[in-house]
Amino acid sequence: EPEVTQTPSHQVTQMGQEVILRCVPISNHLYFYWYRQILGQKVEFLVSFYNNEISEKSEIFDDQFSVERPDGSNFTLKIRSTKLEDSAMYFCASGEGVLGRESFGAGTRLSVL
Amino acid sequence: ELKVEQNPLFLSMQEGKNYTIYCNYSTTSDRLYWYRQDPGKSLESLFVLLSNGAVKQEGRLMASLDTKARLSTLHITAAVHDLSATYFCAVGATGASGSRLTFGEGTQLTVNP
Numbered sequence: 001e002p003e004v005t006q007t008p009s010h011q012v013t014q015m016g017q018e019v020i021l022r023c024v025p026i027s028n029h030l031y032f033y034w035y036r037q038i039l040g041q042k043v044e045f046l047v048s049f050y051n052n053e054i055s056e057k058s059e060i061f062d063d064q065f066s067v068e069r070p071d072g073s074n075f076t077l078k079i080r081s082t083k084l085e086d087s088a089m090y091f092c093a094s095g096e097g098v099l100g101r102e103s104f105g106a107g108t109r110l111s112v113l
Numbered sequence: 114e115l116k117v118e119q120n121p122l123f124l125s126m127q128e129g130k131n132y133t134i135y136c137n138y139s140t141t142s143d144r145l146y147w148y149r150q151d152p153g154k155s156l157e158s159l160f161v162l163l164s165n166g167a168v169k170q171e172g173r174l175m176a177s178l179d180t181k182a183r184l185s186t187l188h189i190t191a192a193v194h195d196l197s198a199t200y201f202c203a204v205g206a207t208g209a210s211g212s213r214l215t216f217g218e219g220t221q222l223t224v225n226p
Binding site: 048056065078091103105106109 | 146148152153155156158161201204212213214215216217218219
């Protein structure tokens with residue numbers, strides 16, 4: 001069964017450094033998403049991406065964040081200057097249609113020291 | 114702003130017992146999901162409910178949706194230890210170019226032998 005893959009599974013970085021989290025969505029999906037989950041808390045929407053542009057973003061997704069689909073398969077989330085409070089699990093998801101069931105990747109645990 | 118509330122947030126139950134988790138949401142939505150999450154793991158999709166009165170069952174879990182009451186339930190029948198996990202409901206809000214999910218706080222279920 002096709003799945004969403006994310007790399008790395010765990011990323012440790014120093015405060016102020018830039019990180020790029022990578023995702024390979026399911027190949028025939030058109031809608032892509034990033035969510036995050038701070039330890040012990042609920043999952044929060046960050047951004048949705050469709051037709052090579054951001055379609056919606058939350059208030060969390062400020063100027064420090066950016067997303068890109070650099071080629072036909074990868075979908076990346078960049079955090080320019082990480083803060084301690086960016087430490088969380090970041091999930092990538094993709095969906096084939098607006099009413100389709102989104103598939104989530106296994107997540108990248110980001111630890112900012 | 115869409116709000117999603119789950120209750121209870123913590124549930125400890127004995128094997129063999131039945132219980133229900135509730136998910137209320139504040140505005141009209143076109144779909145509702147239930148996910149399971151094991152500690153440190155990703156989100157496993159359990160059910161997607163698309164219409165009023167929808168009922169879906171998988172093993173010991175049954176989910177239902179009442180769109181008029183803006184309420185979904187996840188019923189656990191004859192619980193077993195393997196069901197111990199955190200269960201999230203998530204409500205979809207669709208726009209023209211994708212959709213976002215708003216998650217509840219999660220219900221941490223512990224099934225005791």
